[in-house]
Amino acid sequence: MKLLRVLPMAQRLLAESVNPGEIVVDATAGNGNDTQFLAGHIGEHGHVYAFDIQQAALDSTAKRLGELNSRVSLILDSHENVDQYVADEISGAIFNLGYLPHSEDLSIVTKPDSTIKALHKILNMLKVGGIISIAVYDGHEGGSDERDALLNYVQSLHQADFQVIKYEQLNRLNNPPFLVAIEKMRSLSQ
Ligand code: SAM
Numbered sequence: 001m002k003l004l005r006v007l008p009m010a011q012r013l014l015a016e017s018v019n020p021g022e023i024v025v026d027a028t029a030g031n032g033n034d035t036q037f038l039a040g041h042i043g044e045h046g047h048v049y050a051f052d053i054q055q056a057a058l059d060s061t062a063k064r065l066g067e068l069n070s071r072v073s074l075i076l077d078s079h080e081n082v083d084q085y086v087a088d089e090i091s092g093a094i095f096n097l098g099y100l101p102h103s104e105d106l107s108i109v110t111k112p113d114s115t116i117k118a119l120h121k122i123l124n125m126l127k128v129g130g131i132i133s134i135a136v137y138d139g140h141e142g143g144s145d146e147r148d149a150l151l152n153y154v155q156s157l158h159q160a161d162f163q164v165i166k167y168e169q170l171n172r173l174n175n176p177p178f179l180v181a182i183e184k185m186r187s188l189s190q
Contacts, residue, residue, distance in 0.1 A: 023088045031102070
């Protein structure tokens, strides 16, 4: 086995926890790499809800998806409103924080408040055994605030409800992303 880098590891975790035919959320569609991966994985009977606040990101994602567009709802809204669009149980979700790569406006970034609201809602909607992966970048302006808020939030989750893992490449230069992965261990109504 070879060690995976952070972003391939995020996809691997989702592939392990999500079965074909199930519902997944891409909370930050961006240029659609993760949306495309998820749409391929869930098969023709599953569905991906992909959020972004930039039309340019959804256009880029739609272009990448091609024939897979029929398996995806592209939603121009903040991920914190996920419960207004998704009624079903979610089997997994992926967040890739920060700014849209190659965008003209790199100041449009994910923010601590909306990221944590979205995460909180999705944790409640997640199936037992489902996984949420979050790629965290802290090199841009505001990135360290979002990192700290996110780490505070996930560290506060009860260990009987959620297993929380951090995966990080320690010898890479230039602020590489690290991964936070959360597995739901039991129903929250218990
Ligand atoms: N996973 C993407 C890919 O495969 O190309 C990259 C995502 S990019 C690092 C982060 C994206 O989050 C940007 O496109 C940005 O517009 C989006 N974003 C920022 N705030 C958001 C919010 N509140 N809700 C949904 N998307 C948001």
